[in-house]
Amino acid sequence: MRASGVRYLLGKGFENIWKNRMMAFASFCVLLISLLLVGLSVLVSMNISSMIGGMEDKNEVIIYLEDDTTDIEISDLYGALCRMDNVAEANFYSKEEAFEDMKASMTDAELLFDSLGEDNPLVDSYRVRVADIDRIDETIAAIETMDNIESISAPMDFVNVLIELRHILALIFAVIIAALVIISIVIIANTTKASVFARRAEIQIMKYVGATNSFIRIPFFVEGMVTGFFAGCGALAITWFGYDALVELLTGGTNVVSIFGISSIIQFEEVAIPVIVAYLAAGTFFGAIGTVFSTRKHLNV
Amino acid sequence: MIEMRDVSVVYSGGVDALHHVNLKINDGDFAFVVGPSGAGKSTLIKLILKEIDPSSGAIYVNGYNLNKLRRRRIPALRRTIGFVFQDFRLISSMTVYENVAFVLRVVDAPPKYIKKRVKYVIDLVGLSDKANNYPNELSGGEMQRVAIARALVNDPQLIIADEPTGNIDPEMSYEIMELLQSINEIGTTILMVTHEHSLVRHFGGRIININQGEIVFDEIVGGNLINES
Numbered sequence: 242m243r244a245s246g247v248r249y250l251l252g253k254g255f256e257n258i259w260k261n262r263m264m265a266f267a268s269f270c271v272l273l274i275s276l277l278l279v280g281l282s283v284l285v286s287m288n289i290s291s292m293i294g295g296m297e298d299k300n301e302v303i304i305y306l307e308d309d310t311t312d313i314e315i316s317d318l319y320g321a322l323c324r325m326d327n328v329a330e331a332n333f334y335s336k337e338e339a340f341e342d343m344k345a346s347m348t349d350a351e352l353l354f355d356s357l358g359e360d361n362p363l364v365d366s367y368r369v370r371v372a373d374i375d376r377i378d379e380t381i382a383a384i385e386t387m388d389n390i391e392s393i394s395a396p397m398d399f400v401n402v403l404i405e406l407r408h409i410l411a412l413i414f415a416v417i418i419a420a421l422v423i424i425s426i427v428i429i430a431n432t433t434k435a436s437v438f439a440r441r442a443e444i445q446i447m448k449y450v451g452a453t454n455s456f457i458r459i460p461f462f463v464e465g466m467v468t469g470f471f472a473g474c475g476a477l478a479i480t481w482f483g484y485d486a487l488v489e490l491l492t493g494g495t496n497v498v499s500i501f502g503i504s505s506i507i508q509f510e511e512v513a514i515p516v517i518v519a520y521l522a523a524g525t526f527f528g529a530i531g532t533v534f535s536t537r538k539h540l541n542v
Numbered sequence: 543m544i545e546m547r548d549v550s551v552v553y554s555g556g557v558d559a560l561h562h563v564n565l566k567i568n569d570g571d572f573a574f575v576v577g578p579s580g581a582g583k584s585t586l587i588k589l590i591l592k593e594i595d596p597s598s599g600a601i602y603v604n605g606y607n608l609n610k611l612r613r614r615r616i617p618a619l620r621r622t623i624g625f626v627f628q629d630f631r632l633i634s635s636m637t638v639y640e641n642v643a644f645v646l647r648v649v650d651a652p653p654k655y656i657k658k659r660v661k662y663v664i665d666l667v668g669l670s671d672k673a674n675n676y677p678n679e680l681s682g683g684e685m686q687r688v689a690i691a692r693a694l695v696n697d698p699q700l701i702i703a704d705e706p707t708g709n710i711d712p713e714m715s716y717e718i719m720e721l722l723q724s725i726n727e728i729g730t731t732i733l734m735v736t737h738e739h740s741l742v743r744h745f746g747g748r749i750i751n752i753n754q755g756e757i758v759f760d761e762i763v764g765g766n767l768i769n770e771s
Contacts, residue, residue: 242650243650243652245652245653246647246650249647260635261635443633443635446632446633447644448617448620449591449620449625449631450620450621450644450645450648450692450696451617451618451619451620451621451623451645451649451696452648453614453617453648456648
């Protein structure tokens with residue numbers, strides 16, 4: 242095809258948006274709302290995962306050491322713990338420190354501590370935070386095989402509840418997002434179908450004068466892409482401003498999210514690039530692909 | 543050139559639309575297709591445009607064997623045919639110029655040629671002063687002249703006019719007929735479907751009468767057969 246032909250078809254696509262502005266606006270709104278529904282659901286799901294992750298980060302496995310463990314063995318054990326891929330952090334907690342902390346927390350038991358004198362009944366320990374609590378069992382099993390370990394205490398009830406909660410929420414959000422995607426596709430398809438239906442006579446005339454299917458489709462395709470792209474831009478702007486305002490509300494002044502940790506809220510800037518790409522790509526893609534399916538039926542003349 | 547050999551069409555509902563039709567229209571002919579509603583005239587046109595396929599028989603149009611023509615080659619066939627509809631079927635969002643130029647854009651003609659050729663055919667149908675008007679700003683006769691310009695612009699071998707005078711007043715009908723005759727005189731084959739026997743009698747030519755899916759009359763008849771006073 243000549244360059245002038247390509248220019249004509251692209252120009253026609255842009256021109257059609259203006260000439261059919263009411264239908265184009267309807268498509269734009271439907272795409273915008275669909276993108277917003279899916280996009281916001283994904284962001285909410287990501288935040289809830291992050292909040293659960295924040296709670297999971299507070300996990301603590303306490304490794305009690307045998308009483309006769311030497312300083313070198315304590316140091317070797319630290320090295321061994323740090324080399325484990327699922328150990329995010331390991332802190333030594335000496336029995337002296339533990340004893341002092343116990344005394345400080347039990348001020349009304351002064352008599353008891355006096356009777357103990359200098360005898361410290363506690364043992365040295367390591368406080369370990371695991372990176373992935375799904376693998377906490379295997380990590381504990383591996384630590385148990387190490388030397389000088391007296392016992393291990395892990396908050397298994399807490400861990401199990403979190404794991405279960407995360408799995409259930411992941412499933413719920415997967416279903417919600419999948420349903421929203423399907424609903425959006427159906428609505429987008431019907432809107433483009435209505436837009437194309439309004440111009441079916443035009444398509445028939447084009448077919449009678451010998452236009453190929455691609456010649457007819459390209460302007461519709463361009464129209465769909467441009468409308469979808471702008472719907473993506475609109476959804477992005479609403480998400481960005483709306484999200485930032487919501488984060489500001491949750492983190493400023495009130496302690497709504499303090500139980501999860503402020504850092505569990507994802508800042509928009511952290512996910513800006515994938516969100517921008519996803520919105521624009523999804524808007525453009527669905528806008529364009531909708532026209533392909535909607536024009537197909539009318540091309541069989 | 544159109545040739546149909548023993549063509550029958552039976553629609554899926556069992557309707558026998560055409561029944562063993564044999565027809566040959568040579569290059570340069572002007573033929574009227576007449577007959578009552580439901581006789582099979584529209585089916586005949588749909589076959590020529592390969593909008594439908596025959597149930598049996600062979601069809602040749604402008605050098606194409608339609609029985610063997612693949613779907614993706616249909617646009618090439620239709621570019622050899624100009625089509626004039628009863629209801630004009632102009633694209634309402636395009637000006638007169640754009641409606642006519644569109645056909646040449648479809649065949650990827652060079653922009654300079656499009657400009658020259660479109661101006662020529664719009665002049666030919668007498669609408670040069672309305673080139674920038676939209677269809678809703680034209681009378682019925684003017685719209686049909688635009689449709690004829692559109693059918694003519696790609697220099698087709700054949701023009702099919704389906705009731706081209708059906709939606710316009712009698713005086714304008716004669717003008718449209720004269721225009722089609724002048725196009726025929728420069729060598730374009732014209733196949734015109736009509737209900738208006740007065741026009742057929744006035745202008746004369748080859749008359750193909752279809753009734754109940756069969757050609758019942760196919761002869762050349764001279765014009766002005768009746769006293770129109």
